[in-house]
Amino acid sequence: MTQNRIYNFNAGPAALPLPVLEEIQESFLNFAGSGMSITEISHRSKWFDDVINDAAERTKRLLNLDNRFKILFIQGGASMQFCMIPMNLLPEGRSADYVNTGTWSTKAIKEVKVLGKNVNIAGSSEDKNFSYIPKDLQFSRDAAYVHITSNNTIKGTQWAQFPDTQGIPLMADMSSDIMSRPFDTAPFGVIYAGAQKNIGPSGICMVIIRDDMLERVPENLPAMLKYTTYSEKNSMYNTPPCFTIYTVQLVLKWLEETVGGLDKMEEINNKKAELLYSLFDSSSFYRGTAEKDSRSKMNVTFRLPDEELEKAFIQKALDNGFGGLKGHRSVGGCRASIYNATGLDAIEALVDFMKTFEKNNG
Template sequence: MKRAYNFNAGPSALPLSVLERAQRELLDFQGTGMSVMELSHRSKEYDAVHNNAKQLLKELMNIPDTYDVVFLQGGASLQFSMVPMNLLGNEQIGNYVLTGSWSEKALKEAKKVGKTHVAASTKETNYTRIPATEDIQLSEQAAYLHITSNNTIFGTQWHEFPDLTVDLVADMSSDILSREVNVEQFALIYAGAQKNLGPSGVTVVILRNDLLERIPDNLPTMLDYRTYTTSNSLYNTPPTFAIYMLSLVLEWVKEQGGVKAVEQRNKEKAAVIYEAIDKSNGFYLPHAEKESRSLMNVTFNLPNDEVAKKFLGAAKERGFVGLAGHRSVGGCRASIYNAVPYEACEALAQFMDEFRKRNV
């Protein structure tokens, strides 16, 4: 079996050992004679899977008891609406830092719910950097400050989170579990699973318990965080197979040595590709400024569209998948999430060197 060098931005690579275990258990999960997909979500067998995923996430991220972990559907895109619906009071203002397309979309949804304020933005430079904390200007009556911790399209990432006197909310869809973070810096963290946590279909929300007191009572049931905290995310049928896969990925992270070990490997993976860019004498042009570079999404352009097209065609022939940049930026993007092995990044860097030498 030949596996592709998978650099897709999402859904993205999953650990091979996780896929193989899921394959082994697909038809008969733990002697039940059923697949996980066939188990009742009220069964003791599924209940163990569900709670294992929740407990492993708490363990790996050092989530305090003052926070809850819930599993939802709808992806991060639904959270763009749920965050302001639950946390934005009548006289309060949702503050947003714009660092890319996803933060723009989060702001757009919040505007439909209540008052908003752009506390900082790097749109004027086409999102090539993360703003400094001193550039963030909060409004009066700020309900929260929303950031996107990693920007998949533009290849930028927050390396230090703003420490301000306001609740911090983060969309961590594309870098959760890729590095150690202090959860207590945040009031709420949300993440779609399809980058580092597992397949698409489940969304993780980590929220501080006292936030529940702020939620208005007139929300639709399925848009109220309390529905999930009080039912252990089992109010309705959850995405059981996606949560099962999440639990396997979390076990894999633990086997790798935990988040600290994964973070070190991610730094090494990113370094080898950025080195190929930096030593190319301008043949590869990075989109992100160096101090804002993402460890998850390496974005770069080539001298012109013709050369970029040639690069992508040659890369495809060599087994590299998903290297085309987002249509709004163009160029190329290598998404190197947790499950992408170092060897794939090393192979890409070698290919980049070879291609440059043939095309300068």
């Protein structure tokens, strides 16, 4: 039954494609003819082997990855990767370059320092409250890697083009925009993404890692914090969250077979974002918080004339079936997260509501 579903603009856990939810519902009690739920089958079974292997193969096809890349599924979310990357890939005596574009970049930088490792801030947009993507980047010639956050959920900014690191491996937290557009994967040593924003429910982080990065992994790390543990055991050294990985597989199937791949997904996402940003640009009532050339196509952040109007807007929106429009608690304001699963119809309905709210309150 779908008649009571709202338009979901939550930042994560976020909307999932309705066909995916319906497929889960249909097969939940008897998955693939097993007589068991996906939550009951063994992770050592052929049924789950098929799920995790298909998820990896679809990832490779969608992102056009060559055989140098391994697809890993690691618990702990993207936040676990903040420490795993320097633990595994930043050798003693070397330093890494980080570009600071907001909360999640700041947290990643903090973890490097907690480990007592060397970090160079190659660029930052902190001077303007992280409202833009910095262009004046000062990379170290001998950096072990360069780390960026591709899309910033809280501040509503996104890298339109990734930086040229002159051959230094690029590490990217793509939690909130992975699979939203095609891009050249060749410069990347690691791409990681907490699933709960754009590719699935919470509980897993997809890590895409290049073979030469695996060669850097030191032996003297705990097993669960070593990338080689996951690459050598097909992400099943311990029991993984089978249901989450199954849902990721279905989302990737939807992207590939229903949407038609990342070129088509990007086209749709561009239309969605343009609808909202065009409203801001033609209004004195709504104000986008990100600079125009840094605007995110996944997380659209905005303010109204005052906080009381914002509270009224969020409540009125919820009353009318638009959920998740409250900004992050650290910055306030409003935010519409318009990930892949949020359709063009949802954006059109939201824009109509926003125009009516402005007319009645402007």
